[in-house]
Amino acid sequence: MQHSTFSTEELLRWDRQYVWHPFTPMKSWCEKSDPPVIVRGEKEFLIDSRGRRYIDGVSSLWCNVHGHCIPELDQAVREQLGKIAHSSLLGLCNEPSILLAKRLAEIAPGRLSRVFFSDDGSTAVEVAAKMAFQYWRNCGQSRRTRFIALDSAYHGDTLGAVSLGGIELFHRTFSPLCFAVDRVRPPALAPFSPLNATAAKPSEAAARFYSQAMADIEVTLLEHRNEYAAIVIEPHVQGAGGMLMHPPGFLTALGKLAAQYDVLLIADEVMTGFGRTGRMFACEHEGFEPDLLCLSKGLTAGYMPLGATLASERVYQSFYADPQENKTFYHGHTFTGHPLACAVALASHDLFEKHSLLEHVGRLSLLLHQQISPLLEHPNVGDIRQLGLVAAVDLVASRQPRTLFPSHWRVGGAVCTQLRDEGVILRPLADTLVIMPPLAASEQSVAHLGQAIVKVMAQLPQIIANIAKEHA
Numbered sequence: 001m002q003h004s005t006f007s008t009e010e011l012l013r014w015d016r017q018y019v020w021h022p023f024t025p026m027k028s029w030c031e032k033s034d035p036p037v038i039v040r041g042e043k044e045f046l047i048d049s050r051g052r053r054y055i056d057g058v059s060s061l062w063c064n065v066h067g068h069c070i071p072e073l074d075q076a077v078r079e080q081l082g083k084i085a086h087s088s089l090l091g092l093c094n095e096p097s098i099l100l101a102k103r104l105a106e107i108a109p110g111r112l113s114r115v116f117f118s119d120d121g122s123t124a125v126e127v128a129a130k131m132a133f134q135y136w137r138n139c140g141q142s143r144r145t146r147f148i149a150l151d152s153a154y155h156g157d158t159l160g161a162v163s164l165g166g167i168e169l170f171h172r173t174f175s176p177l178c179f180a181v182d183r184v185r186p187p188a189l190a191p192f193s194p195l196n197a198t199a200a201k202p203s204e205a206a207a208r209f210y211s212q213a214m215a216d217i218e219v220t221l222l223e224h225r226n227e228y229a230a231i232v233i234e235p236h237v238q239g240a241g242g243m244l245m246h247p248p249g250f251l252t253a254l255g256k257l258a259a260q261y262d263v264l265l266i267a268d269e270v271m272t273g274f275g276r277t278g279r280m281f282a283c284e285h286e287g288f289e290p291d292l293l294c295l296s297k298g299l300t301a302g303y304m305p306l307g308a309t310l311a312s313e314r315v316y317q318s319f320y321a322d323p324q325e326n327k328t329f330y331h332g333h334t335f336t337g338h339p340l341a342c343a344v345a346l347a348s349h350d351l352f353e354k355h356s357l358l359e360h361v362g363r364l365s366l367l368l369h370q371q372i373s374p375l376l377e378h379p380n381v382g383d384i385r386q387l388g389l390v391a392a393v394d395l396v397a398s399r400q401p402r403t404l405f406p407s408h409w410r411v412g413g414a415v416c417t418q419l420r421d422e423g424v425i426l427r428p429l430a431d432t433l434v435i436m437p438p439l440a441a442s443e444q445s446v447a448h449l450g451q452a453i454v455k456v457m458a459q460l461p462q463i464i465a466n467i468a469k470e471h472a
């Protein structure tokens, strides 16, 4: 079947010549990689220009929900296109953004009642940080300017989000451009921390990290009492930091501390929102009530870029004033509240109910767990973590003592490349395999995904031998 007017070879040549890929060392991309050119999608499958089908095992970077080319979602975009593609929210309203804001306020956890639209996850976080900062000015407490964020946090790539982020490799270069953030240890250890070599059993370690994290946060809050604007957190799962999972009770304890010290809570659910962890929002696992909630990725089921920052009434009311009081939120984007994106977000939410999607996620998570848990016996698997349909498998050179592969070997990447031959697309975080199929994937596809990973892991000694030879 003819997929494109252009040959795969032409497209790949032009990709190398013109496209600068995100988070990508471009030399090895251009000289060594042979990436698929995706031309179509069909439910949980991606189809490339050579006609090969793959399970979209990371939901097109953690955002796809119902699959690709879903008739109801396509229809929602088409219908809106038939009316108007875009008009501005500056001085005007539009129907899809009104209906989506209403819907989000109705389904949001806790006390969130107002919706501010932006373009993506990073901007949703920028908006939350600026709102939190200005909130305290509006309240006449302009000393409250500091933020607390976790080590290994990831909140996006614009400078405010980078300031809040805590991943050395991504964020170090830009630190001179960033505002200062007080960083505390998360209640989990990054999979590739050298400290892991001394970690006891994961369950015992979790208890230790939990009390360290709580102590860190309280000491920090005490040290600069009344100077904090907000604590920023990815609830339950720290995504790009290595799919770190927080032990139960941490969010509840954090909520108590924030209330005690009267600090705003910003929950970044850009990755965890919309069913990924088994609940509509990860905050719901513990009845966590943030003052600001950042959403993107799954918001439009992965169809279109759209960000939303939800605010509590308390935050909103501090901005609710006449212009001369200087409490207006002077922030906005050209495409704020984009009608096409809002229309597809509404249609996506309709499908959650129509397909009882959260129950389906429950079944799939159990199945995925069964599929990948045998890997715990694998000599090169350091840990497996899972919550809902987010799973992570850490690859290690050896378990006892825990040693890592040299990072430039890119063992995680090599495993994922090998998985393409099994009809699976995964993208690792360093040497952590990330498994996040679309929530609506079939049981058969999730079983295939698990089996493919187990099969390729059995070939790991050969993969490692080849890499070692290359680097000898």
Ligand SMILES: *Cc1c(COP(=O)(O)O)cnc(C)c1O
Binding pocket: 120, 121, 122, 123, 125, 154, 155, 156, 157, 234, 239, 240, 268, 269, 270, 271, 272, 296, 297
């Ligand atoms: C992906 C992500 C972001 C950034 O979203 P973009 O749309 O890529 O800007 C922010 N926070 C978390 C937790 C994310 O996973």
